[in-house]
Amino acid sequence: MTKLTTSAQLTKTSKAKLNNGKEIPVAGYGVYLVTKETANELVYQALKDGYRHVDSAVGYGNEKEAAEGVARFLKDHPEVKREDIWFTTKIPNQSHGYEKTKKQVEAIADDVKASIGYVDLVLIHSPKSDKERRLETWKALQEYTQDNDTLWIKSIGVSNYGVAHLEELFAWDGYKVKPVVNQLELHPWLPRTELIQYLTKHEILAEAYSPLTQGDKFNDPELLELEKKSGISKTDILLRWSYLQGFIVLAKTSTPSRIIQNLNALPDSGSVELPDYVVEALHKPDSADVITWGHKDPTLYKDGDN
Ligand SMILES: NC(=O)C1=CN([C@@H]2O[C@H](COP(=O)(O)OP(=O)(O)OC[C@H]3O[C@@H](n4cnc5c(N)ncnc54)[C@H](OP(=O)(O)O)[C@@H]3O)[C@@H](O)[C@H]2O)C=CC1
Numbered sequence: 164m165t166k167l168t169t170s171a172q173l174t175k176t177s178k179a180k181l182n183n184g185k186e187i188p189v190a191g192y193g194v195y196l197v198t199k200e201t202a203n204e205l206v207y208q209a210l211k212d213g214y215r216h217v218d219s220a221v222g223y224g225n226e227k228e229a230a231e232g233v234a235r236f237l238k239d240h241p242e243v244k245r246e247d248i249w250f251t252t253k254i255p256n257q258s259h260g261y262e263k264t265k266k267q268v269e270a271i272a273d274d275v276k277a278s279i280g281y282v283d284l285v286l287i288h289s290p291k292s293d294k295e296r297r298l299e300t301w302k303a304l305q306e307y308t309q310d311n312d313t314l315w316i317k318s319i320g321v322s323n324y325g326v327a328h329l330e331e332l333f334a335w336d337g338y339k340v341k342p343v344v345n346q347l348e349l350h351p352w353l354p355r356t357e358l359i360q361y362l363t364k365h366e367i368l369a370e371a372y373s374p375l376t377q378g379d380k381f382n383d384p385e386l387l388e389l390e391k392k393s394g395i396s397k398t399d400i401l402l403r404w405s406y407l408q409g410f411i412v413l414a415k416t417s418t419p420s421r422i423i424q425n426l427n428a429l430p431d432s433g434s435v436e437l438p439d440y441v442v443e444a445l446h447k448p449d450s451a452d453v454i455t456w457g458h459k460d461p462t463l464y465k466d467g468d469n
């Protein structure tokens with residue numbers, strides 16, 4: 164067996180380099196299921212606690228409020244600059260296609276331009292339309308990566324794309340800009356070993372969503388045993404596992420005290436570590452337990468599926 168990674172030089176402020184040269188903070192605060200009413204305050208709190216990366220989406224219905232939380236934090240903390248913070252949003256499936264994507268980007272601009280000026284990253288939320296619409300969506304997004312009056316999108320990427328969706332993009336004659344990331348459900352029960360190898364080969368970073376399994380595995384007997392034996396909380400075990408894989412890690416909580424708790428999975432200095440026996444126990448290369456998206460793996464989506 165190849166040696167598993169048990170230590171990595173990562174701290175709360177670490178960034179990873181993308182294939183376009185930009186740097187993304189490795190710890191992201193996700194706002195799926197954060198209410199419109201609380202998004203501004205929770206994002207403010209996350210930034211106050213030290214997060215510098217917010218993962219949002221049109222589909223979450225709180226993008227405007229999340230961006231306003233960023234703007235309010237920046238106003239109150241002039242030592243932090245807009246360029247120190249990373250803000251991601253996503254194009255919903257219903258907005259795939261060239262014209263629809265352009266309209267969607269205009270709507271995103273209406274939501275966020277006044278508060279944060281530009282977005283760092285826009286993802287295609289999932290491949291769930293069809294080939295023509297996926298490629299047309301990419302065509303429109305590529306155009307916004309140039310300084311743009313409607314909205315400047317600094318980087319573009321994909322989410323829930325499988326190898327087939329990426330191959331389709333790479334083979335397209337209009338293909339100009341490489342996705343910087345592929346955002347995927349990733350945790351020990353869904354390590355997506357082959358897809359991750361493919362992304363590494365193509366210099367596309369993997370972002371891990373649902374790294375805490377949305378709580379689904381919190382009562383897993385093996386995880387509870389590891390927690391007991393190591394004295395490391397199950398949430399720290401799961402988040403550190405994800406950082407050790409080299410993923411950008413997106414954790415969500417609507418509970419204010421858990422924001423700093425989750426960020427504390429990373430040290431202030433030095434390295435993130437897990438004991439050998441924890442990493443070995445969580446090494447499940449063949450596991451394929453999809454928790455989100457109705458337990459139906461979106462990376463395997465074929466045109467015509469529902
Ligand atoms: N591209 C895509 O298709 C998807 C993207 N995402 C992104 O990834 C982010 C994270 O994934 P998500 O699916 O939200 O799931 P997570 O794996 O981050 O789990 C969130 C759940 O875990 C609970 N939780 C968080 N921290 C703790 C803690 N320290 N102790 C105990 N419970 C805790 C939360 O409860 P509570 O809030 O009550 O504290 C919530 O129920 C999303 O917010 C979104 O930004 C997620 C899914 C799909």
Ligand SMILES: O=C1Nc2ccccc2C1=O
Nearest residue numbers: 195220222288455456457
């Ligand atoms: O953040 C998300 N959580 C989800 C759960 C199911 C389907 C889509 C999503 C998201 O985009």
